[in-house]
Amino acid sequence: MITEIIILTLVFLGVLLMFIASLGLFKMPDLFTRMSAVTKAVTFKVGLIVLSASIYFNSFPVVMKSILIIFLLLLTTPVSSHLLGKEAYERKAPLWKKTLIDELKDKKKKNN
Amino acid sequence: MSYFEISLWGALLALVVALFITLIRFIYGPTFMDRVVTFDLMTANLIGIITLYAIVSDDELLLDIALVLAMIGFFSITAFAYYIKKRSNK
Numbered sequence: 001m002i003t004e005i006i007i008l009t010l011v012f013l014g015v016l017l018m019f020i021a022s023l024g025l026f027k028m029p030d031l032f033t034r035m036s037a038v039t040k041a042v043t044f045k046v047g048l049i050v051l052s053a054s055i056y057f058n059s060f061p062v063v064m065k066s067i068l069i070i071f072l073l074l075l076t077t078p079v080s081s082h083l084l085g086k087e088a089y090e091r092k093a094p095l096w097k098k099t100l101i102d103e104l105k106d107k108k109k110k111n112n
Numbered sequence: 113m114s115y116f117e118i119s120l121w122g123a124l125l126a127l128v129v130a131l132f133i134t135l136i137r138f139i140y141g142p143t144f145m146d147r148v149v150t151f152d153l154m155t156a157n158l159i160g161i162i163t164l165y166a167i168v169s170d171d172e173l174l175l176d177i178a179l180v181l182a183m184i185g186f187f188s189i190t191a192f193a194y195y196i197k198k199r200s201n202k
Contacts, residue, residue, distance in 0.1 A: 004116050011164065015123045015130075018160060022130035025153055026137050034137075035149050042156040046182075049160045053175060056167050065175050069159070069182050076186035080152070083193035088145045091196070 007052045014048035017041065030096035031088055039081045043074055120168050124161065131157045148192045155185035 021041030028034040047070045054066035089104060134157065138150040159178045166174035 008119055011123050014160065015126050018157060019126055019130045021153065022133040025150065026133050031145055038149055038153045041153060046156050046159050049163050053163045053167055057172055062172055062175060065179055069179050072182045080186055080189035083190060084148060087193050087196050093143065093145055
C-alpha cells in the first residue's frame, strides 16, 4: 500500500514534468530556450520514472539497471546538448528578438 | 483493475500525448537543429513509456530496452553534432 503510493507519486511527478517539457518545446520562441527546456527534462524526469520502476520490482538486477540508466542520462545529456548548442551557435541559428545577453559574442569581441 | 493499474495507464496516456506534442514540433521545426533537439526529447519520452509499460505488464526485461535506448540517444545526438560540424566546414 505505502510502496504503491510512493511509486505513484514518483511516476506522476515525472510525467507532469515531462508534459511541461513537451509544452515548453512546443511554445518556446528560440532554439536555445527550447534546448534549455528539453535538457532538464531528459536528466531529471526520466530519472524519476526509472527510480519508481526500481522501487516496484525490488530486485538487485533491476536496481543496478536503473542506476545505470540514470547515470548514463546524467552523464551524457549535458555533453550532447553542449555539442549541439555550440554547433547551432556557430551556424548562426537565429536568436530570439528579446534576447538581452550574448556572452559568447562579447568574448569573441574581446579576443579580437 | 485496481486504482494502481488505472492511474499507471493514465500516466502512460499522458506520456503518449506529450510524445504527440513533440511530434508536432518535429514536423513544424523551422531548421534541422530544432528537429535534432526534438529527437532528444522523443528518446527520453520513449524511455519513460517503456519503463512505465514494464511496471504495468510486470516484465523486468523491458528495462533492458530502456537502457539500450538511453545509450543510442547519446550516440545519435553526438553523431548528428559531428556531421553538422563537418557539413558547415565545407
